[in-house]
Amino acid sequence: MRVYRLFHPAADNDTSKMLIDVVSYSCINYSFLLIPIYLIETNKIFDSHPFLYYLFYLLVLVIIPVLL
Numbered sequence: 001m002r003v004y005r006l007f008h009p010a011a012d013n014d015t016s017k018m019l020i021d022v023v024s025y026s027c028i029n030y031s032f033l034l035i036p037i038y039l040i041e042t043n044k045i046f047d048s049h050p051f052l053y054y055l056f057y058l059l060v061l062v063i064i065p066v067l068l
Contacts, residue, residue: 029065036060 030037037060046053 025065029068032068033060033064 036056040053040056045056
């Protein structure tokens, strides 16, 4: 939400409304990524390729939410 606010500044909103927005946005983000997360975790990628595992979660937690 902070990244979005950098590009689209607005007046200060009520904190409770912002909290609902953040939670709902996170749910939408994880619903898009549910299948890739499931596949990464069930195939034990961490044991065979730890760097790719961490890169994937960097994408999931930081890069993809910013792009969306």
